[in-house]
Amino acid sequence: MSAAPTPLANAPQRLVALRDARGRPLRDLRISVTDRCNFRCVYCMPKEVFGKDYAFLERKELLSFEEIARIARIFRDLGIEKVRLTGGEPLVRRNLEHLIAMLSSIPGLDLTLTTNGSNLTKKAAALKAAGLKRVSVSLDALDDTTFMSMNDVDFPVAKVLEGIDSAAAAGLQPIKVNMVVKRGANEHSILPMARFFRERGHILRFIEFMDVGATNGWRMDDVVSAREIVETIDREMPLEPVDPNYTGEVAERWRYRDGSGEIGVIASVTQAFCKDCTRARISTDGKLYTCLFATEGHDLRSLLRGGASDEEIEAAIRDVWCRRTDHYSEIRTSQTTVLKKIEMSYIGG
Numbered sequence: 001m002s003a004a005p006t007p008l009a010n011a012p013q014r015l016v017a018l019r020d021a022r023g024r025p026l027r028d029l030r031i032s033v034t035d036r037c038n039f040r041c042v043y044c045m046p047k048e049v050f051g052k053d054y055a056f057l058e059r060k061e062l063l064s065f066e067e068i069a070r071i072a073r074i075f076r077d078l079g080i081e082k083v084r085l086t087g088g089e090p091l092v093r094r095n096l097e098h099l100i101a102m103l104s105s106i107p108g109l110d111l112t113l114t115t116n117g118s119n120l121t122k123k124a125a126a127l128k129a130a131g132l133k134r135v136s137v138s139l140d141a142l143d144d145t146t147f148m149s150m151n152d153v154d155f156p157v158a159k160v161l162e163g164i165d166s167a168a169a170a171g172l173q174p175i176k177v178n179m180v181v182k183r184g185a186n187e188h189s190i191l192p193m194a195r196f197f198r199e200r201g202h203i204l205r206f207i208e209f210m211d212v213g214a215t216n217g218w219r220m221d222d223v224v225s226a227r228e229i230v231e232t233i234d235r236e237m238p239l240e241p242v243d244p245n246y247t248g249e250v251a252e253r254w255r256y257r258d259g260s261g262e263i264g265v266i267a268s269v270t271q272a273f274c275k276d277c278t279r280a281r282i283s284t285d286g287k288l289y290t291c292l293f294a295t296e297g298h299d300l301r302s303l304l305r306g307g308a309s310d311e312e313i314e315a316a317i318r319d320v321w322c323r324r325t326d327h328y329s330e331i332r333t334s335q336t337t338v339l340k341k342i343e344m345s346y347i348g349g
């Protein structure tokens, strides 16, 4: 006697929860809206590589806003709950608020943006009006000497802080501030940053320096571990752990014992979180990547531009996700760190 079919066997494919080869669902989508940036952070887009002659993508290669919105809708139908726009620097893409308006009209999507903050003062109100919920702002130090040596374009701290204030005033809250910690560059800024943002009530998150891309000269010795960061802060401002908001939350949460707020640490190097990674990425030119450290993407743009139906594109994404086995951060060694990986500005940080 043959076994009775399970209810799922008869369900339309799109209603079956999508899981990759390691059982991980698809929940978050990061979209890089431009591979360009007005900063040249030494750990991301170093000047020596991303100089005047660097061949950034041409306009026609970029996904249009309509194409991005269509992709987002298809991903929403596949179970995505959150979309983060990133880059490069997303706010250097002209009229980004038009894209925000298109995406915020898609029901069921939590929409957010990561920015270096340089254009936030100008843009915060328009982004909020277009439907953006909140922002994460990257800032690596509070003193100009350190910050400028990291952004490498002499961009002053005060302008980013002004951008953060504008975002708060516009209601793009809660604001998260992301600080990449690189040994010898800004670890002396850990405590000043913690003190400052604790007072302001914004959530500061420390990111371990990662071996993304192939241009930032990464060495394990340059990584300040999340453990070391937590211990440094705890000695002055006692901390206690907080439960994650949801399974797969990337930042480990800690709160000040006196109730004055919380911080996060993103230990992508020393405590890999691949096993809970539910994130897909779309590069600026419409390739689907299933890991920040991937070496190859899957071309969705040619489907979009070649007349494929939503169902066909959905099937292509399903196929890629079902075969996904990535777990780079769990197997990182000195050999893997020299692999030719995709640059973060293109794949989306």
Ligand code: SAM
Residues within 6 Å of the ligand: 037, 043, 044, 086, 087, 088, 089, 090, 114, 115, 116, 117, 136, 137, 138, 178, 179, 180, 207, 208, 209, 210, 211, 212, 216, 344, 345, 348, 349
């Ligand atoms: N331009 C935007 C920004 O500055 O937030 C968005 C793109 S940026 C690539 C996204 C985030 O990735 C930033 O917080 C940045 O500091 C972080 N990032 C870039 N390179 C990194 C690296 N090698 N290790 C850890 N984080 C990195």
